[in-house]
Amino acid sequence: MRVALFITCVNDALFPDAGRAVVGLLERLGVAVDFPPGQTCCGQMQYNTGYRHQAEPLAVRFASVFAGYDAVVTPSGSCAAMVREVYPRIGERAAAEGRGDALAEQAARVVPKVYELSEFLVDVLGVEDVGAYFPHTVAYHPTCHSLRLLRVGDRPTRLLRAVKGLDLVELPGAEECCGFGGTFSVKNPAVSAAMGSDKVRAAVDSGAEVLCAADNSCLMHIGGTISRQGSGVRVMHLAEILARTEGSAS
Amino acid sequence: MSGTYRGAPAFPKAAEASTRDRQLRGNLRHATHTIRAKRARAVAELGDWAQLRAAGAAIKDHTLRHLDHYLEQLEAAVTAAGGQVHWAVDADEANRIVAELVKATGETEVVKVKSMATQEIGLNEALAEQGIRAYETDLAELIVQLGDDRPSHILVPAIHRNRSEIRDIFRSTMGKWGRPAPDDLTDSPAELAEAARLHLREKFLGAKVAVSGANFMVAETGTLVVVESEGNGRMCLTLPETLISVVGIEKVVPTWQDLEVFLQLLPRSSTAERMNPYTSTWTGTTDGDGPQTFHLILLDNGRTDTLADTVGRQALRCIRCSACLNVCPVYERAGGHAYGSPYPGPIGAILTPQLRGTASEVDASLPYASTLCGACYEVCPVAIDIPEVLVHLRERVAEGGPATRHGTKVTIKPARGHAAERAAMRAARWAFEHPRALRAGERLASGTRSVHPARLRLPGPARAWSDTRDLPSAPPEPFRDWWQRTRGARGGDGGRATQ
Numbered sequence: 001m002r003v004a005l006f007i008t009c010v011n012d013a014l015f016p017d018a019g020r021a022v023v024g025l026l027e028r029l030g031v032a033v034d035f036p037p038g039q040t041c042c043g044q045m046q047y048n049t050g051y052r053h054q055a056e057p058l059a060v061r062f063a064s065v066f067a068g069y070d071a072v073v074t075p076s077g078s079c080a081a082m083v084r085e086v087y088p089r090i091g092e093r094a095a096a097e098g099r100g101d102a103l104a105e106q107a108a109r110v111v112p113k114v115y116e117l118s119e120f121l122v123d124v125l126g127v128e129d130v131g132a133y134f135p136h137t138v139a140y141h142p143t144c145h146s147l148r149l150l151r152v153g154d155r156p157t158r159l160l161r162a163v164k165g166l167d168l169v170e171l172p173g174a175e176e177c178c179g180f181g182g183t184f185s186v187k188n189p190a191v192s193a194a195m196g197s198d199k200v201r202a203a204v205d206s207g208a209e210v211l212c213a214a215d216n217s218c219l220m221h222i223g224g225t226i227s228r229q230g231s232g233v234r235v236m237h238l239a240e241i242l243a244r245t246e247g248s249a250s
Numbered sequence: 251m252s253g254t255y256r257g258a259p260a261f262p263k264a265a266e267a268s269t270r271d272r273q274l275r276g277n278l279r280h281a282t283h284t285i286r287a288k289r290a291r292a293v294a295e296l297g298d299w300a301q302l303r304a305a306g307a308a309i310k311d312h313t314l315r316h317l318d319h320y321l322e323q324l325e326a327a328v329t330a331a332g333g334q335v336h337w338a339v340d341a342d343e344a345n346r347i348v349a350e351l352v353k354a355t356g357e358t359e360v361v362k363v364k365s366m367a368t369q370e371i372g373l374n375e376a377l378a379e380q381g382i383r384a385y386e387t388d389l390a391e392l393i394v395q396l397g398d399d400r401p402s403h404i405l406v407p408a409i410h411r412n413r414s415e416i417r418d419i420f421r422s423t424m425g426k427w428g429r430p431a432p433d434d435l436t437d438s439p440a441e442l443a444e445a446a447r448l449h450l451r452e453k454f455l456g457a458k459v460a461v462s463g464a465n466f467m468v469a470e471t472g473t474l475v476v477v478e479s480e481g482n483g484r485m486c487l488t489l490p491e492t493l494i495s496v497v498g499i500e501k502v503v504p505t506w507q508d509l510e511v512f513l514q515l516l517p518r519s520s521t522a523e524r525m526n527p528y529t530s531t532w533t534g535t536t537d538g539d540g541p542q543t544f545h546l547i548l549l550d551n552g553r554t555d556t557l558a559d560t561v562g563r564q565a566l567r568c569i570r571c572s573a574c575l576n577v578c579p580v581y582e583r584a585g586g587h588a589y590g591s592p593y594p595g596p597i598g599a600i601l602t603p604q605l606r607g608t609a610s611e612v613d614a615s616l617p618y619a620s621t622l623c624g625a626c627y628e629v630c631p632v633a634i635d636i637p638e639v640l641v642h643l644r645e646r647v648a649e650g651g652p653a654t655r656h657g658t659k660v661t662i663k664p665a666r667g668h669a670a671e672r673a674a675m676r677a678a679r680w681a682f683e684h685p686r687a688l689r690a691g692e693r694l695a696s697g698t699r700s701v702h703p704a705r706l707r708l709p710g711p712a713r714a715w716s717d718t719r720d721l722p723s724a725p726p727e728p729f730r731d732w733w734q735r736t737r738g739a740r741g742g743d744g745g746r747a748t749q
Contacts, residue, residue: 020729046675
C-alpha cells in the first residue's frame, strides 16, 4: 500500500511537530509513508470565506499530487473534510460553469482514499493500541469537522484510552465549537474569543493537564487563548501523544 | 422587510456589544442550554426521528418544486370554503392590503397571534401609520411590545429578558396599553402571568378583528393551522368577527397526511414537547361559529427569488422551530438582536440575506456569522444544510455572481470592503500553487524567529486575532525542510508518483 502524508499548510508552516509525530508513529507501526513535495493547501480557507474560484485550482493540485497513492493520511479533521465533502461539490460547480468534468472525476477518485489520522489507524491499520506511553491527564476536544462532517466518532478516544499511563477525563461541553472557524476568528473576533474562553474554562474545569484535539488550527486558537490568559493547561495534537513511547521524553 | 431594522450595524459590531453584556450572556446561556438538553431528550424518544426528518425535507422539497400547483389548489379550496385570498408580492403590498381590510371594518384596533410573517413585513408599524393599533397577545411578544423592544428569538422573542426586567416593563407600561399591572406586582412567574392574562383578556373580548400568521396551510382542504402554547391564538382565531391571516407562500403542504409529519417534528424541535398544547385549524368560514369574514394574504416578499437559487432554496423548508438558534454557539454569545432581522440565529443568517439581498452592511455580514461548526444542520428537523448555504452566500458577498431579485436574473457585484481580503486570498492561492515560493516564505518566518516578539501585536485586520490570543511561534524549520533533511534521500518514490 502506498501511503502519502498530507501535512496541511498550517502544520507545515507552524506545527511541524505534528507532522513529525505522524511520520514517527506510522513508521513505528510499519507503514512507509511518503511526502509528495508538490502538496500545499487544500483551499479550505478560500472556500469557506466565499472564494470558491480561488479554492478550485488548489483542489486540482491536490487531486493531481495525490493521484498515485492508495491512501492519503492527514492530521487534520477539517482538511480531510474539505477534500471529502467539498471537492466533489467544487468539481460539480466547475462542470456546471463550463470548466469541464476533469476535477469532478479526479475528486471522485481521490476522495475515498483520504483519511483523517484516527480513521487511518483504526479503520485501515486496524489498531487501537499504538504502543504509546503518556503518563498524563488528558481531555479530548472533538473538533467540529471531525465530529460532524467526518463522523470519526469515538476513534480518537479509543486510541487515547489504549495509551499506557494516560488518564482520559471528560471535557465539559466537549461537542461545543471552540470558536476558531477559520476566518471567523478575525471577522468576528469578539464572539470567537468568547467561545475560546469558554472552551479554555471547560478544559481547566476538566482537571486535565493536556487538552488534546486532532486539528492544530483549533488548537492554535485554544492554545493562543490559554497562553494569553496564563491558564495552566497545554494543548497537544493527537498525533503527538500517540507518537510518545516509554523511550521518548514526555 | 421591516423598516425597523434599516441601518442595523454589521453583525460583528452588534455581537461585540452583546459579548460584553454579562446579564444578556447569562440569560441566553441558561435559556439555550436548558431547551437544548430538553430537545435532545424529546427527539431521542422517537426511534424513527431520522426517517421523519427525511420525510419532512422530502415533503417540503416536493411542495416547493410544485409550489404554483399547490398554491392554486389552496386558493381554490379557501375560496370555496368562504375565505378570500389576496396575493402580496412584497411587504408594502401585504401591509397595504391588511390596512385596507381593517379600515373596511371600521375598527382601529386588532389583536394579533404571534406571527413571523407579520414581523418580517413590519405590519404593526405600518398599521400604526394608518391609525390602527395592533396588540400582540403572545406573552413574550407582549413583553417585547410593551418594552418598545425587538424580538431576539423566533420562538421565545423575549429570551433576552429576565423576570425582574419583565416586572419593571409590566409595571411601567401596561397601563398605557390597557388594564394596568397591579402596583405590588412581584417577579414571581404566577403573578406575571396573571397580570398578562387580565390585561389580555380585555383585548380578546373587545376585539372585532384579528391578525394571524400560520404554521401550515393544507392545500387539499384550504385549511390553515396555528400551533401555540398559551391559548391566546385560539382566542384570537375564534372570538373576533374578522380574521386576516398573512402567510408566506412556502407554508403550504399538500395534504393532511403530510401535516402529520410536521406536527411531530415541530413541537419536539421547538419546545421539546411531544405535542404542542393548542393546535387550531380553520377552513374558510363557518356560519354562526367563529369569524364570519376570513382573508388570507399569501406573501412572497423574496421567496420566489430564493426558490430560484438551487443551493439557497432549502432555506424555504424552514418550519421556524428555533432548534438551530438554541444549539448555536454564536447565537448564544451574540444574542438575537445582532442579526438585524426578525429571523436571528443560523436560519436567519441564511434566510435574511436571501429575502432582503446582500446589499446592506448587516445583510452582507450575516453569512459570516458562523464558525461552520454544523450543530445547526444536525438538529434541523427538515435537514437544511445551513453551513452549505452560508458558504454559498459568502461566495455571493465575496465574489459576487448570479442571483434573482424581484423575479429578474441579476449579477451581484462583490460587496464593498472585501478588496483587501480578496487580494490576500489571491496571494495565498498563488503561493499555494508555487510550493517553492511557499517554502521560501516559510523559511523566512523560521529564519527570523529569534527576532519575533513573544506577544506580537499584529497590524490591520489581523489585530483582531492578537488582541485576545497569542500567536504560535514560528518553528525552527517548516515540516517540508525537516522531511527533506531526514528522509529526502528516499523521496524518489513520491517524485515518481507526482511526476
